[in-house]
Amino acid sequence: MRFTCLVLLCLPCLLPAPIAAADRPNIILMMADDQGWNGTSVAMHPDIPGSKGEIYHTPNLERLAAQGMRFSAGYSPAPVCSPTRISIQTGKSPAQLHWTKAAPAEPGHKLTEPRLIKQISSSEKTLGELLQSVGYATAHYGKWHISGGGPEQHGYDQSDGDTGNENAFQYQDPNPVDIFGMADKAEKFMAQAQRDRKPFYIQLSWNALHASENALKATMAKYEQKLGASAGKRAAVAAITEDLDTGVGKVMESIDRLGLTDSTWVFYISDNGAGGGGGRGASLRGGKGGVWEGGIRVPWIVRGPGLPANSWCHTRVVGYDLLPTFCELAGVPADAIPKQVEGGSFAALLRNQGQGEVKRPRPELVFHFPHYQAADGPQSALLLGDMKLIRFLEDNHVELYDLAKDPGEQRDLSQTRSDEAAKLDRMLGQYLTDIDAQMPELNPDFDPSAPPPQRKGGRNAAGGQGGKGGGMKQGGGGAKGGAQGGAKGGNRGNQPAE
Numbered sequence: 001m002r003f004t005c006l007v008l009l010c011l012p013c014l015l016p017a018p019i020a021a022a023d024r025p026n027i028i029l030m031m032a033d034d035q036g037w038n039g040t041s042v043a044m045h046p047d048i049p050g051s052k053g054e055i056y057h058t059p060n061l062e063r064l065a066a067q068g069m070r071f072s073a074g075y076s077p078a079p080v081c082s083p084t085r086i087s088i089q090t091g092k093s094p095a096q097l098h099w100t101k102a103a104p105a106e107p108g109h110k111l112t113e114p115r116l117i118k119q120i121s122s123s124e125k126t127l128g129e130l131l132q133s134v135g136y137a138t139a140h141y142g143k144w145h146i147s148g149g150g151p152e153q154h155g156y157d158q159s160d161g162d163t164g165n166e167n168a169f170q171y172q173d174p175n176p177v178d179i180f181g182m183a184d185k186a187e188k189f190m191a192q193a194q195r196d197r198k199p200f201y202i203q204l205s206w207n208a209l210h211a212s213e214n215a216l217k218a219t220m221a222k223y224e225q226k227l228g229a230s231a232g233k234r235a236a237v238a239a240i241t242e243d244l245d246t247g248v249g250k251v252m253e254s255i256d257r258l259g260l261t262d263s264t265w266v267f268y269i270s271d272n273g274a275g276g277g278g279g280r281g282a283s284l285r286g287g288k289g290g291v292w293e294g295g296i297r298v299p300w301i302v303r304g305p306g307l308p309a310n311s312w313c314h315t316r317v318v319g320y321d322l323l324p325t326f327c328e329l330a331g332v333p334a335d336a337i338p339k340q341v342e343g344g345s346f347a348a349l350l351r352n353q354g355q356g357e358v359k360r361p362r363p364e365l366v367f368h369f370p371h372y373q374a375a376d377g378p379q380s381a382l383l384l385g386d387m388k389l390i391r392f393l394e395d396n397h398v399e400l401y402d403l404a405k406d407p408g409e410q411r412d413l414s415q416t417r418s419d420e421a422a423k424l425d426r427m428l429g430q431y432l433t434d435i436d437a438q439m440p441e442l443n444p445d446f447d448p449s450a451p452p453p454q455r456k457g458g459r460n461a462a463g464g465q466g467g468k469g470g471g472m473k474q475g476g477g478g479a480k481g482g483a484q485g486g487a488k489g490g491n492r493g494n495q496p497a498e
C-alpha cells in the first residue's frame with residue numbers, strides 16, 4: 001500500500017513536462033538554386049568587399065540579414081544540386097550516401113566516374129520524418145530532385161511532388177518558376193498549422209535561379225537597361241535573383257501577418273555555388289561543379305527568436321548540420337538521430353551570439369567530388385581549422401590553402417608547408433576509407449591523344465572568372481563546353497541536369 005502511494009505520488013514527475021510554444025518554434029528553410037556566395041546584395045563577409053554582388057538587388061535578403069545573423073563560412077554539402085539536397089534530408093555527407101553528382105557521368109576521360117544510385121532510400125530517416133515524429137506539420141515546396149517517390153514518401157505532409165528542374169519551366173510571368181506560387185502555398189500551410197495549433201517546418205526549395213529567362217518582364221527590362229542589351233544571361237540571372245528576393249519578402253510578410261515572427265526561424269542558403277565560375281568580381285575561386293570555395297561556400301542567413309540583429313557568425317557550418325540543428329530547436333530527442341549522421345547542431349551558436357564551435361563526430365569537413373564537371377577533374381577537399389587541402393584525383397597531387405588569409409585560394413602552400421599537407425592528405429584518405437566513399441577508377445580505354453571529351457555538365461567548365469586566375473589553370477577539356485553553355489542566355493537545352 002505504502003509502495004502504491006509512493007508510485008502515485010511520483011506519477012506527475014514521470015510525465016513529460018508540457019512543452020511551451022517557444023520550445024517548439026516554427027522553422028522555414030529557404031534554399032536558392034545555383035546562387036553563389038556573392039549572388040545577392042548582402043555581403044557575406046564583413047571584410048571582403050567582393051562577398052556581395054554589385055549588379056544584384058535583394059532588399060528582402062538585406063532586411064533578413066539586418067534582422068538576423070550572417071554566417072560568413074556557410075557551406076553546401078556538395079558543389080552540385082541533388083547531392084546537397086539528399087544530404088540536407090539525411091544529415092549525412094554526399095560521399096557517405098554515394099550520391100556525389102547530379103549530371104550524367106562524362107565518358108572518355110582518364111578516370112571513370114563511380115556509378116551512383118540516384119534515389120533517396122526509404123530506409124533513410126529524413127529531416128521531415130524526425131520533425132513529424134515530435135508533432136510538426138511539414139511541407140516541402142519546389143524542387144525535390146532526389147526521387148524516391150517525392151517528399152510525401154519521406155516525411156512531408158504536403159509537397160509539390162517528385163519534382164526536378166523541368167517542373168518549374170512552365171511557370172512564367174506573372175509567376176516566374178513558381179516563386180510566388182510557392183510563397184502562397186507556404187502562407188496557407190502556416191495558417192493551417194496555426195489553426196491546428198501545431199508547430200511547422202516548411203522547406204522552400206526555390207527553382208530560381210534556374211530558367212532565369214522566365215523572370216518577370218518588368219524586372220528583366222530593368223536589368224537590360226542597367227547592364228545593356230548585350231548582357232543576355234547576366235541580365236536574366238540578375239532579374240530572377242530579384243524576383244526570388246521578392247518571393248522571400250512575401251514569405252517574410254506572411255510570417256509577420258500571422259503574428260509568427262517571434263516564434264519562427266528562417267534559414268536562407270543556396271544548394272551550391274554559382275554556375276559560370278562565380279560571375280564577375282567574384283571573391284572566391286571557381287564555381288558550381290568543383291570544390292574550390294566558389295563551388296561550395298554559399299550565402300547563409302538566419303533570423304529567429306532571440307538572435308541579435310545584424311550579427312555575424314564566422315564558425316564554419318555545412319548543410320548537413322541543419323538536420324541536427326533543426327532537431328535540437330524542435331526538441332527531437334538526440335537518440336532519435338541516426339548514428340551515421342555526420343553533421344552537428346549549431347543551435348548553441350544561435351543562442352550564443354554566433355560564438356562557439358559545432359560538435360560533429362569528426363573535426364574535419366570533406367567535400368568529395370569524384371567526377372568531371374567544372375574544371376580540374378575529380379577532386380576532394382578537406383577543411384580543418386584555417387586550412388584547406390585539395391587532392392586532384394587524376395594524378396593525386398595536392399594543393400594547400402590558408403582560407404583565413406587567402407579565401408580566394410591563390411597561394412598554394414603545399415610545397416612550403418609539405419608536412420601539414422601530407423598530414424591533411426592522410427586524414428582525407430582515412431575519412432574516405434572510413435565512410436566507404438566511392439572513388440573514380442583508371443579508364444582502361446583512355447586515349448590521351450584523342451580530342452578532349454565534350455563537357456556535358458557545366459556552363460563553368462572553363463572555370464569562368466573565379467577570382468584572380470580562378471579556374472584559369474585548367475582550360476583544355478573544359479574550355480569548349482563551358483564557353484558554349486555560358487554564352488547563350490535562355491537556352492534550356494543547355495541547362496545542366498541539376
Ligand SMILES: [Ca+2]
Nearest residue numbers: 033034081271
Ligand atoms: Ca543547383
